[in-house]
Amino acid sequence: MDVKAAVAYEAAKPLTIETVQLEAPRAGEVLIEIKATGVCHTDAYTLSGSDPEGLFPAILGHEGAGVVVEVGAGVTSVKPGDHVIPLYTPECRNCDYCLSGKTNLCQAIRVTQGKGLMPNGTSRFSIGGKPILHYMGTSTFANYTVLPEIAVAKIRNDAPFEKVCLIGCGVTTGLGAVIYTAKVEPGANVVVFGLGGVGLNVIQGARMVGANRIIGVDLNPDKRALAEKLGMTHFVNPKEVEGDLVAHLVELTNGGADYSFECIGNVKVMRQALECCHKGWGESIVVGVAGAGQEISTRPFQLVTGRVWRGTAFGGARGRTDVPKIVDWYMNGKINIDDLVTKVMPIEQINEAFDLMHRGEVIRAVLTF
Ligand SMILES: NC(=O)C1=CN([C@@H]2O[C@H](COP(=O)(O)OP(=O)(O)OC[C@H]3O[C@@H](n4cnc5c(N)ncnc54)[C@H](O)[C@@H]3O)[C@@H](O)[C@H]2O)C=CC1
Ligand SMILES: N[C@@H](CCC(=O)N[C@@H](CSC=O)C(=O)NCC(=O)O)C(=O)O
Ligand SMILES: [Zn+2]
Ligand SMILES: [Zn+2]
Numbered sequence: 573m574d575v576k577a578a579v580a581y582e583a584a585k586p587l588t589i590e591t592v593q594l595e596a597p598r599a600g601e602v603l604i605e606i607k608a609t610g611v612c613h614t615d616a617y618t619l620s621g622s623d624p625e626g627l628f629p630a631i632l633g634h635e636g637a638g639v640v641v642e643v644g645a646g647v648t649s650v651k652p653g654d655h656v657i658p659l660y661t662p663e664c665r666n667c668d669y670c671l672s673g674k675t676n677l678c679q680a681i682r683v684t685q686g687k688g689l690m691p692n693g694t695s696r697f698s699i700g701g702k703p704i705l706h707y708m709g710t711s712t713f714a715n716y717t718v719l720p721e722i723a724v725a726k727i728r729n730d731a732p733f734e735k736v737c738l739i740g741c742g743v744t745t746g747l748g749a750v751i752y753t754a755k756v757e758p759g760a761n762v763v764v765f766g767l768g769g770v771g772l773n774v775i776q777g778a779r780m781v782g783a784n785r786i787i788g789v790d791l792n793p794d795k796r797a798l799a800e801k802l803g804m805t806h807f808v809n810p811k812e813v814e815g816d817l818v819a820h821l822v823e824l825t826n827g828g829a830d831y832s833f834e835c836i837g838n839v840k841v842m843r844q845a846l847e848c849c850h851k852g853w854g855e856s857i858v859v860g861v862a863g864a865g866q867e868i869s870t871r872p873f874q875l876v877t878g879r880v881w882r883g884t885a886f887g888g889a890r891g892r893t894d895v896p897k898i899v900d901w902y903m904n905g906k907i908n909i910d911d912l913v914t915k916v917m918p919i920e921q922i923n924e925a926f927d928l929m930h931r932g933e934v935i936r937a938v939l940t941f
Pocket of ligand 4: 678
């Protein structure tokens with residue numbers, strides 16, 4: 573079938589709206605009509621050319637929501653008409669990773685997904701017979717896309733696509749980093765670096781679990797008001813701190829953060845996030861994605877003296893199990909997504925959506941078809 577998609581032909585170039593051919597779903601696959609998709613910083617990261625796995629031409633996008641249109645042979649967990657969220661972290665419930673109970677990083681299709689291909693090693697997208705690659709297994713910058721059944725979370729049918737699409741990445745990553753990865757306990761002092769689509773969800777996750785001080789750090793003062801609405805108790809702009817930022821944060825947290833979260837993708841900030849943690853027990857969670865060639869460093873003494881450095885992908889959430897619950901949290905008023913959707917725009921304005929994100933003028937621009 574013909575579909576409308578924003579194609580990334582090469583790194584660091586604007587996307588082009590094209591008519592792309594999409595093959596029908598094969599065995600174990602699902603055809604989804606994407607109704608809405610957010611633009612996450614990771615899409616910009618890959619488009620910039622910094623992603624060592626970045627491949628072109630491709631259809632980017634991984635923060636979507638839509639409706640099942642057709643299923644391939646053997647698909648049993650979803651049917652046409654079901655509302656779904658595509659998962660860049662699938663949940664097969666059968667691989668060693670899923671069965672370990674220790675991680676959400678299902679590896680059932682990771683190798684082909686990283687090559688921009690479906691599990692059988694081919695792409696379903698093409699233009700004039702030339703393949704166009706998938707991205708993160710999701711390719712939500714298209715009005716129709718094909719995913720493996722194990723990478724689809726079925727959600728309730730009354731949830732608005734333009735809001736719950738953010739559960740496909742930013743919301744789940746931020747909340748999950750607090751709840752599933754760090755397991756922040758009530759009364760903890762928390763520092764969040766970067767108050768974008770991910771960091772703001774760390775803030776609201778920290779509020780949900782009853783954290784004490786929730787300190788937000790961002791260079792952009794415009795991020796302050798919404799962060800406060802979502803639960804931030806103190807705002808720190810590094811440009812306004814006299815002296816050492818880490819020492820300032822240690823003082824604000826009476827000896828150091830119990831938990832810190834880096835939601836930027838800046839390796840220098842990752843070091844600050846570790847070093848502002850409390851001696852003996854503070855844990856720093858790396859959420860931000862840093863480009864090819866970037867490395868983190870600190871004095872080993874920081875770890876010898878009890879600080880812990882960890883990372884999280886998709887907030888540690890098991891997509892098919894946890895995503896439907898997070899949709900319920902939104903529908904029950906437990907979490908705020910409405911204020912995170914700064915702007916809803918047609919897919920034709922996708923390049924403007926990226927510009928708005930780069931200029932820090934939106935938390936999330938959501939694209940519709
Ligand atoms: N681990 C995972 O599963 C996921 C990782 N990510 C990554 O998380 C990071 C954040 O993503 P988004 O929230 O979508 O980005 P965003 O662009 O919406 O937010 C980034 C925020 O960081 C702030 N910032 C930039 N440099 C700063 C600095 N030096 N100090 C303080 N604040 C600074 C910006 O003003 C902005 O508010 C990105 O690296 C993204 O690739 C995103 C989703 C999932
Ligand atoms: N290809 C990238 C990988 C970047 C990365 O870490 N992605 C996250 C999700 S970011 C979403 O917005 C992730 O899920 N990582 C786990 C994985 O298996 O990719 C690179 O190499 O930098
Ligand atoms: Zn993302
Ligand atoms: Zn698995």
